[in-house]
Amino acid sequence: MKFTTTAAALSLASLASSTPVELSERQSCPKVYVFGARETTVSPGYGTAGGLVQQVQNAYPGTGAEAIVYPACGGQASCGGASYDSSASQGTAAVVKAVTAYNQKCPDTQIVVIGYSQGGQIFDNALCGGAGQTLSGNALKAVKAAIFMGDPHNQVGLPYNVGTCQAGGFAARPQGFKCSPADSSIIKSYCDSSDPYCCNGNDANSHQQYVNKYGSQALAFIKSKITA
Template sequence: MVSALPIAGLLVAAVAAQTPDASLAPPTSCAPGVQIFAARGTTEAPGVGKIQTVAGNVTAAIPGSAVTAVDYPATFDDYAQSVATGSSDLGQLVKDYVKMCPDSKVALLGYSQGAQAVADLICGASSELMPVKTADLDSIYDKNIIAMILFGDPTRAANQSFNLGTVTDRDGLFPRLKNDACEPYSPRLRSWCDVADRYCDPSAPGGIDTTVHGTYFNKYTQAAKDFIVEQWQLSQKSLPPRSSIGSAQPTGTANGTHPAHPTGAPVPTSTTPVAAGASRTGAAAFGAILMAGVAAFLA
């Protein structure tokens, strides 16, 4: 029997390959579909990077959509400043675009360091070893931003309502300490992380697996695309409102659009798991090693 997974991966790659190259220049016109802003991972060449698979599938599904890459350093050296620049540049792209196109619809995509840049933009930065800042976008952009997709976010915090993938109850490398600003976006935010990812699940009980961080594109591109398309369709009627804190819990399976806690994965029984303190301590220590330049490059 031929496995469906390789075939699905080939289809995803084919769609991405057919997508016009994303622009590094700010948009100069209003996209009738979705305007996608994408932030690549560390050390990826300038452009959208690997998350182009998601962008390509969205532009194929929603005619008139456009893709703009965040033109930021995405470097390992001076990582904190690189992230801050990416988040700031992304915020300016969104603000300028919405000013030009006030009725437009926008989706934000980020992988690895790019995911942190997106998350810092909408949630503010509150991770250890990182400069603290407030969220750059306020409620006036609610009607424009329809979806945010994060793959392998190093600032992932345990047990957030928008956490998806095969692990939802452990912290990332630089866990966000203040998540209240994220929660209002939860109906439109999806953050995937799988067990043993060295950046979003560095405290996995069985240790890290260096290959996991690059596997999201074959596994979750379809779910991410479906979520953005669904949000686009909803936006043509009315935008999902900001949720109250603690609402909008994802439901479904780990491979679906709104997975919650997959079979075999631990299901948290409280907002803060018993092991959360140890997890955060371990993540912070590992983060210190990374920032000292001993750990491998973020990819």
């Protein structure tokens, strides 16, 4: 009987020592987590996407957020001459790594991704293919809503397009492109005809207006996909 009591005490002690860590890890996982990615040449952080990231955090108190760390280069000297394509490739790999790692840590957290310009392109790559690595398995399932704003991959006719653009961006998807492996119903991509980067316009200023113009609409879409 004494042995049984001792064994039980040891078992309880072991449980007590491990439970706080497990509880702490679970408690540190919010219901919603946002990944944001900035546009080309902008300093590290969220860039223009930050306005919508903040709106999501305001809508869901306690929401965590993280900026994708990637070059956001386009050949300028400040990036050491790194090419746009190289930067986008590195960004896509960074998205897959960051989202997968977070999902492994917090498997029940619902993930939202918000990308602006090149930042939209790297999320587009990670969800819809075309640049090597893509999200898969539970990490892909955890992404409940994806917002691309001014995405150079824009192509007319995609089912998730929003805005006035009826052409393709400078890195346009081929005609008839279909997003895979993600379900396109979780995506909204915003682009207007005046934008020279995601469309064929000539007003560079319009490229920076999507959060101001479509932010409320994008937030409503995100809310329609989140169950928190």
